[in-house]
Amino acid sequence: MHKKFDSSEIEKKWQQIWEEEGIYNVGERDASKEKEYVLVEWPYPSGNLHLGHWYAFAVPDIYVRFKRMNGKQVLFPMGFDAFGLPAENAAIKHKIDPKAWTKQNIAHMRNQLDSMGNAFSWDKTTSSIDPEYYKWTQWMFTQFFEKGIAYRGKGMVNWCEGCHTVIANEQVTAENTCERCGTEIQKKEMPQWMLKITDYADRLIDDLTLVDWPEHVKEAQRQWIGRSSGAEIDFTLTTGEKITVFTTRPETLYGATYLVLAPEHALVTQNKNQIQNWSEVENYINITKQKADQDRLDNTKEKTGVKLEGITATNPASGEEIPVYIADYVLGGYGTGAIMAVPAHDERDFAFAKKFGLLVKQVVAKFIVHDGIHAPRPELETLEREVVDLIIEHPTDGTFLIQKEIDGDHTHVHFVGGGTDGESDEIAIVRELEEETGFTDFEVVKHIINIHGHGYRHTKNKNVIGKSAFYYIKLTSLNQKPSEIDEGKHTIEWLDKDEMLKHLNWDKHINAWKAFLNGDYHSEAGKLINSAEFNGMDSEVAKEAIVKKVGGKMTSTYRLRDWSIGRQRYWGVPIPIVYDPEGKAHIVPKDHLPWLLPEDVDFTPTGVAPLSKSEILKKCTEEIFGAGWTPEVETMDTFVDSSWYFLRYIDNKNNESLSSLEKQKDWMPIDIYFGGAEHTTMHLLYSRFWQKALFDLGLVTETEPYKRRVNRGLILGPDGNKMSKSKGNVIDPDEQVARVGADTVKMYLAFMGPYEGTNYPFDLGGIAGIRRFLERVNGLSEHIVAEEKKEITRLLHKTIKKVREDIKQFKFNTAISTMMVFVNQVEREGLSLDSYITFLRMIAPFAPHLAEELWHEQGNKESIHVMNYPEVDEDLAKDDMVTIGVQINGKLRGTIALAPDADEDLAKEAVSTNADLQKYLSSGEVVKFIYVPGRIVNIVLK
Numbered sequence: 001m002h003k004k005f006d007s008s009e010i011e012k013k014w015q016q017i018w019e020e021e022g023i024y025n026v027g028e029r030d031a032s033k034e035k036e037y038v039l040v041e042w043p044y045p046s047g048n049l050h051l052g053h054w055y056a057f058a059v060p061d062i063y064v065r066f067k068r069m070n071g072k073q074v075l076f077p078m079g080f081d082a083f084g085l086p087a088e089n090a091a092i093k094h095k096i097d098p099k100a101w102t103k104q105n106i107a108h109m110r111n112q113l114d115s116m117g118n119a120f121s122w123d124k125t126t127s128s129i130d131p132e133y134y135k136w137t138q139w140m141f142t143q144f145f146e147k148g149i150a151y152r153g154k155g156m157v158n159w160c161e162g163c164h165t166v167i168a169n170e171q172v173t174a175e176n177t178c179e180r181c182g183t184e185i186q187k188k189e190m191p192q193w194m195l196k197i198t199d200y201a202d203r204l205i206d207d208l209t210l211v212d213w214p215e216h217v218k219e220a221q222r223q224w225i226g227r228s229s230g231a232e233i234d235f236t237l238t239t240g241e242k243i244t245v246f247t248t249r250p251e252t253l254y255g256a257t258y259l260v261l262a263p264e265h266a267l268v269t270q271n272k273n274q275i276q277n278w279s280e281v282e283n284y285i286n287i288t289k290q291k292a293d294q295d296r297l298d299n300t301k302e303k304t305g306v307k308l309e310g311i312t313a314t315n316p317a318s319g320e321e322i323p324v325y326i327a328d329y330v331l332g333g334y335g336t337g338a339i340m341a342v343p344a345h346d347e348r349d350f351a352f353a354k355k356f357g358l359l360v361k362q363v364v365a366k367f368i369v370h371d372g373i374h375a376p377r378p379e380l381e382t383l384e385r386e387v388v389d390l391i392i393e394h395p396t397d398g399t400f401l402i403q404k405e406i407d408g409d410h411t412h413v414h415f416v417g418g419g420t421d422g423e424s425d426e427i428a429i430v431r432e433l434e435e436e437t438g439f440t441d442f443e444v445v446k447h448i449i450n451i452h453g454h455g456y457r458h459t460k461n462k463n464v465i466g467k468s469a470f471y472y473i474k475l476t477s478l479n480q481k482p483s484e485i486d487e488g489k490h491t492i493e494w495l496d497k498d499e500m501l502k503h504l505n506w507d508k509h510i511n512a513w514k515a516f517l518n519g520d521y522h523s524e525a526g527k528l529i530n531s532a533e534f535n536g537m538d539s540e541v542a543k544e545a546i547v548k549k550v551g552g553k554m555t556s557t558y559r560l561r562d563w564s565i566g567r568q569r570y571w572g573v574p575i576p577i578v579y580d581p582e583g584k585a586h587i588v589p590k591d592h593l594p595w596l597l598p599e600d601v602d603f604t605p606t607g608v609a610p611l612s613k614s615e616i617l618k619k620c621t622e623e624i625f626g627a628g629w630t631p632e633v634e635t636m637d638t639f640v641d642s643s644w645y646f647l648r649y650i651d652n653k654n655n656e657s658l659s660s661l662e663k664q665k666d667w668m669p670i671d672i673y674f675g676g677a678e679h680t681t682m683h684l685l686y687s688r689f690w691q692k693a694l695f696d697l698g699l700v701t702e703t704e705p706y707k708r709r710v711n712r713g714l715i716l717g718p719d720g721n722k723m724s725k726s727k728g729n730v731i732d733p734d735e736q737v738a739r740v741g742a743d744t745v746k747m748y749l750a751f752m753g754p755y756e757g758t759n760y761p762f763d764l765g766g767i768a769g770i771r772r773f774l775e776r777v778n779g780l781s782e783h784i785v786a787e788e789k790k791e792i793t794r795l796l797h798k799t800i801k802k803v804r805e806d807i808k809q810f811k812f813n814t815a816i817s818t819m820m821v822f823v824n825q826v827e828r829e830g831l832s833l834d835s836y837i838t839f840l841r842m843i844a845p846f847a848p849h850l851a852e853e854l855w856h857e858q859g860n861k862e863s864i865h866v867m868n869y870p871e872v873d874e875d876l877a878k879d880d881m882v883t884i885g886v887q888i889n890g891k892l893r894g895t896i897a898l899a900p901d902a903d904e905d906l907a908k909e910a911v912s913t914n915a916d917l918q919k920y921l922s923s924g925e926v927v928k929f930i931y932v933p934g935r936i937v938n939i940v941l942k
Contacts, residue, residue: 001776001779001782001783001827002772002775002776002779003775003776003778003779003782004775004778005774005775005778005850005853007740007741007742007743007744007849007850008738008741010741010849010850010853011115011117011741011742011743011849013853014117014848014849014852014853015114015115015117015849018117018863018865019114021863022123023863023865023866024076024119024120024121024122025121025122025123026073026074026075026076026077026121026123026124027123029073029663029666029667030073033071033072033073034071034072034073035072035073035074035075035666035667035671036067036072036073036074036075036671036672037074037075037646037650037667037668037669037670037671037672038060038063038064038067038074038075038076038670038671038672038674039077039646039670039672039673039674039706040056040057040060040076040078040673040674040675041056041642041673041674041675041676041679041683042078042079042080042081042642042645043056043080043081043109044080044081044082044084044086045080045082045087045102045105045106045109046086046105046109047104047105047108047109048108048109048112048734049109049112049113049733049734050723050730050732050733051715051723051731051732051733051749051762052714052715053733054116054715054733054745054746054749055712055715055749056674056675056676056712057078057113057116057118058116058118058742058745058746058749058750059712059746059749059750059755059812060076060674061076061116061118061119061746061845061848062746062750062807062812062845062846063672063807063810063845064076064118064119064845065119065844065845065848065865066804066807066845066869068119068865068866069841069844069845069865069867069868069869070868070869071868074119074121075121075124075649075650075667076118076119076120076121077120077121077122077124077125077126077646077649077650078113078118078120078121078122078125079125079126079127079128079645079649080106080109080127080128080129081128081638081641081642081645082102082106082127082128082129083128083129083571083572083573083635083638083641084571084572084638085163085165085180085181085569085571086180087101087102087105087571088569088570088571088603091571091603092603092604092605097599098570098571098603099129099599102129102571103129106127112734115734115737115742116742116746117742117743117746117848117849119848119865121649124649124650124652125649125652126645126648126649126652128573128638128641128642128645131594131596132594132655133641133648134573134594134641135593135594136644136648136657136658137573137636137640137641137644138573138574138575138576138588138593138594138595139576139590139593139658140644140658140690140694140699141575141576141636141640142576142587142588142589142590142593143697143699144195144693145577145585145587146587147696147697148196149195149196149199149693150193150194150195150196150565151193151194151196152191152192152193152194152585153191153192153193153194153562154189154190154191154192155189155190155192155333156187156188156189156264156332156333157187157188157189157190157192157564158171158172158185158186158187158564159185159186159187159188159190160178160180160181160183160185160186161183161184161186162178162181162182162183163178163180163181163183163569163605164568164569164605164606164607165567165568165569165605166190166192166564166566166567166568167179167180167185167564171682172185172292172294174292174294175292176291176292176294176295185292186290187289187290192564192566193564193565193566193575193634193636194562194563194564194565195562195563195565195689195693196562197560197562197563197685197686197689198558198560198561198562200689200692200693201225201227201558201560202227202556203692203703204221204225204560204685204688204689204692205221205222205225205227207688207692207703207704208221208222210703210704211704211706211707211708211709212707212708212709213706213708213709214709214711214756214757217677217680217684217709217711220680220681221680221681221684221685223559224559224560224681224685225558225559225560225685226334226558226559226560227556227557227558227559228246228248228335228556228557228558228559229248229554229555229556230246230247230248230249230250230554230555230556230557231246231247231250231543231547231552231553231554231555232244232245232246232336232552232553232555233245233247233250233253233316233340233547233550233552234316234550234551234552235259235313235314235315235316235340236313236314236316237267237271237311237312237313237324238311238312238313239271239274239311241267241271243259243261243267243313243336243338244336244338245259245335245336245338245339245340246335246336246338246339246555246557247339247340247342249342249345249346249543250543250546250547250552250554251363251364251528251531251534251539251540251542251543251546252342252344252345252363252364252539253315253316253317253318253340253342253363253531253546253550254315254317254318254361254363254528254530254531254532254534254546255342255343255344255345255361255362255363255364255530255531256315256317256322256340256341256342257322257341257342257343257353257358257359257360257361258322258323258324258325258341258353258358258359259313259322259323259324259325259338259339259340259341260305260324260325260326260327260329260330260338260339260341260349260352261308261324261325261326261330261337261338262326262328262330262331262332262337262338263284263285263288263289263326263327263328263332264285264288264289264332264337265326265332265337265338268281268285268308268326269285271308271311274310274311275308275309275310275311276309276310277306277307277308277309277310280306281306281308281326284304284305284306284326284328285326288328291328293331293333296328296329296331297329297331299347299348299351302351302355303327303329303348303351303352303355304327304328305325305326305327305328305329305352305356306325306326306327307323307324307325307356308323308324308325308326311324312324315340316550316551317531317532317546317549317550318532323358325341325352325356327352329348329352333561334557334559335557336557341353341358342361342363343358343359343360343361343521344360344361344362344363344364344521344522345362345363345364345521345522345523346521346523347521347523349521350519350521354519360521361530362449362450362522362529362530363528363529363530363531364522364524364525364526364527364528364529364539365449365450365451365452365467365522365526365527365528365529366451366452366511366522366524366526367451367452367453367454367525367526367527368451368452368453368454368455368507368508368511369453369454369455370453370454370455370456370506370507370508373407373410373456374455374456374506374507375455375456376454376455376456376463377456377463380456380461380462380463381462381463382454382462382463382464382465383460383462383463383464383465384464384465384467385419385420385421385464385465385466385467386419386420386467386469387417387418387419387420387466387467387468387469388417388418388420388425388428388429388432388468388469388471389414389415389416389417389468389469389470389471389508389509389512390415390416390417390429390432390433390470390471390473391415391448391470391471391472391473391512391513391516392415392416392433392437392439392442392473392474392475393445393472393473393474393475394475394478394494395474395475395476395477395478397494398496398497399494399495399496399497400494400495400496400497400500401415401416401437401492401493401494401495402414402415402492402493402495402500402503402504403415403416403436403437403490403491403492404490404491404492404493405458405459405489405490407458411505412458412505412506413503413504413505413506414504414505414506414509415470415504415509415512416432416433416436416437416492417432417436417468418431418432418435418436425469425471426444429444429471429473433473434481434483435483435484436483436484436485436490437480437483437485437492438480438481438482438483438485438486439475439478439479439480440479440480440481441475441476441477441479442473442474442475442476443473443474443476444471444472444473445471445472445473445474446471446472447469447470447471447472448470448471448472448512448515448516449470449511449512449515449516449522450467450468450469450470450529451468451470451508451511451512452465452466452467452468452526452527453465453466453468453506453507453508454466466508467527467529468508468512470512470515470516472516497517500513501513501514525538525539525540526539527539528542531546534546563637563686563689564637565636565637565639565640566634566635566636566637567634567635567636567637568607568608568609568610568634569603569605569609569610569635570597570601570603570610570611570635571597571603571635572597572635572636572637572638573597573635573636573640573641574595574596574597574611574617574631574632574635574636575632575634575635575636576588576593576595576632577631577632578621578625578629578630578631578632579629579630579631579632580625580628580629581627581628581629585632586625592624597635598611598614598616598617598620599616600614600615600616601613601614609633609634609635610633611631611633611634611635612633614633617631617633618630618631639682639683639686640686640690642683642686642687643683643686643687643689643690643691644658644687644690644691644694646670646687646705647659647664647668647694647700650663650664650666650667650668651663651664657699658699659700661699661700661701664700664701664702665701668700668701668702668705669702669704669705669706669707670705670706670707671707671708672706672707672708672709672710673706673708673709673710674710674712675709675710675711675712676711676712677711677757680711684706684709687705688704688705688706691703691704691705710755710756710810711756711757712755712756712757713755713756713757713758713759713760714759714760715731715749715752715759715760715761715762716759716760716761716762717729717730717731717761717762718731718761718762718763718764719761720761731762733745736767740767740768740770740771741771741774741849741850742849743774743846743847743848743849743850744767744770744771744774745767746846746847747770747773747774747816747846747847748766748767748770750812750813750816750846751766751770751812751813751816751817752766752813753813754810754811754813755810755811755812756810773820773823774847774850776823776827777823777843777847777850777854778850778854780823780826780827780831780836780839781836781854781857783826783827783830783831784830784831784832784833784836785830785831785832786832787832788830788831788832788835789829789830791829792825792826792829792830792831792832792835793832793835793876794876794877794879795821795822795825796822796831796835796838796839796876797872797873797874797876797877798877799818799819799821799822799842800838800842800870800871800872800877801872801874801877802814802815802818803815803818803819803842804869804872806818807845812846815846816846819839819842819843819846822839833858836858837855837858838870840854840855840858840864841855841864841867841868841869841870842869842870844864844865844867845869848865851864852864852865878900879900880899881897881898881899882897882898882899882900882934883895883896883897884896884898884934884935884936884937885936885937886911886914886917886936886937886938886939887936887937887938887939888917888920888921888939888941889939889940889941893916893917893920894914894916894917894920896910896911896914896917896937897910898910898934900933900934901933901934902933903933904929904931907931907933907937908929908931911937911939921939921941923941924941924942925941925942926939926940926941927940927941927942928940
């Protein structure tokens, strides 16, 4: 029955009691219990929790409570990622201190978090703005600086005029705008503080095999790091300088017909006096500077570039002189900033060559092993032969010629062609055309492609490795001499272009026709051609051989760039570096940490770092280090703060180290990390790098911080769109809590669907339905009976089993549905007091406040949340009988009822005594009887 309750009164009551008793404080490690470290991403204190925060924190709380009630010692900490631009911008707008604004927001959000009633381990909390926290952020930076991981460099940076600061590559959107403020990003060359994340690129990829993460998350990190294996090869310019290119396909070196440099490559400006069209080149460089990397790499856009007139390069393999271009599809920061262009075997190079009329030279022939009736026959001899194959166009009507040969039941359809027999292609073309068709008048339009194939040739009864050169020829007349057509060896037929692929049935010829139509490049492996002494080698084998010949080296390159962490803003962690009078950088020693953020600063953004205006900072520096010493005035990227917070949680009061190795051995690694997909290539990547750097310094126990990652989806507005004030579709969780209670909001969010990776629109009708369900739970004690039906006891244990399984898989929605079914049934048939108490323990993680209230109404003194979660009795959870389908010759013909573990003899007996099935069985003899216990019977009749 529905029994209304005052959720506000109940929830405030129990939240206060839980806090006073500290039942969720994790305390010191209890070695008698198995640990579980459950982490959610700490929030930025924007001033108000939104529904996304509820989804991020309240739903994982169900899992945490379940694990606690199953005897685990669970660490479920919460803190605040509180530095950053929003606080600074708000302080500028409202003319207030960002520290005061932030602390006020933290206090407000702490109250909101408390209103969730989550089992947070508040005794382990921390905040990035706490000097005792950022002291260790600074200390780690000093260790990185001394080990060369942190360095001051100079290079092209992403400058956001809106935020008046540098931002990292990962913070630039695909539209080349700042992810935070939307301002278009400018490229500037500036000094910058960097972290050598690139030194860890291989480990960041390879160690993904150690973690249980969704494959798409792993792949996103692999793609962002962008490891490419290949070779570095030197080309010599006519200026005498050598230029190193990186290529993933060194086996195609003989096919490099031009060189492309990034417009920002240093050698371009260094040789401007030798470049005859410098004005055109300089203009192109300036245009490219304003393009985002993503835009430059967009393969859908037309290729652009400029030839460097007056400069050429020498192909180190062939010795041929080749032109040199600059083009924006080559990036200065990727590889060496220069590529050898092989248009026959690369999509971008082919598009560029096609536009600029450059030579396309094929050096890798696709190698096809035929299948079916064309497959090689192991018992037969294999011939190798050079072949010419001809794509022949009619002289007047635009049709093309095919040749047909009858081989038993099969007709071979292909182009005219045959072996060269040691003669040149030109002579072989004349001979094969005349012998096979009788045509004699033609012109060779062009060579199309070379393709090799291995298969059985019926006309020779041998296997043939045919090395085919395909040519496009056009007849100039239809004059014919007697030929093999007259001898009945084959026939020919003229077809329209769009009919060819419907008829051709030799793979090699199908591929050649597609290349003819599309002018296609071939990017796959194969056999080398036009490559001097390497002809005939497998392309993969030839890689190292060709690199060795030209004095190159095998290596890898990466898309990933070093992490730019310096920011020209105020509200962040001061970089703990000071400069001596000669300008040399020194770390601030540990004794002087934390290197406090000064407060005598006008932080109105001007493009100049606000800390440069602090007299306190300057005075402090000189007092400690001496006259003429100056402080670093940049602050750190806030992603630094969130790269190690999980380590501080477990040892948040340690004054001697960032996190003791003993505490790390107790709690690390994090067993499960709930978070958002937006952090896949920023926070997750940065924090993995930070952990590995600390591991190398002996400061942490684990090389990977997170064993398992679960990415949630988004909660959308009721209209199905992303929540936005401008759309008027924002749902305020505080209003919902006031209206229906925190338990209802939590359960509704959990009930929307599976937790991982799916977006759901908020439904006011749905949340009302959950409230009604909890009112029925509140009235369930009215249905307690002295003696419970056996079916209810069985249903209870089936429910326990299903709920336990679903929580472990984060299928909270189906767990709730199962409990709803149970409540429906017991409202009709009643339940015992023991079953009622068991049900309260089962629902406690989902509705912690109401469950606690109802638990205490039964006279219990301890919290329900320190009780054990109900265990399933497997015997009671089993059905006495199950109904299974019976299929006869693939069609469902009826059902039988059996015990779940009944053997095949009992199944046969049940079938034989079923009158409805007998009318089907009487029509034939049973030749197969397949029985899967508890699932199906499948009978085959003859």
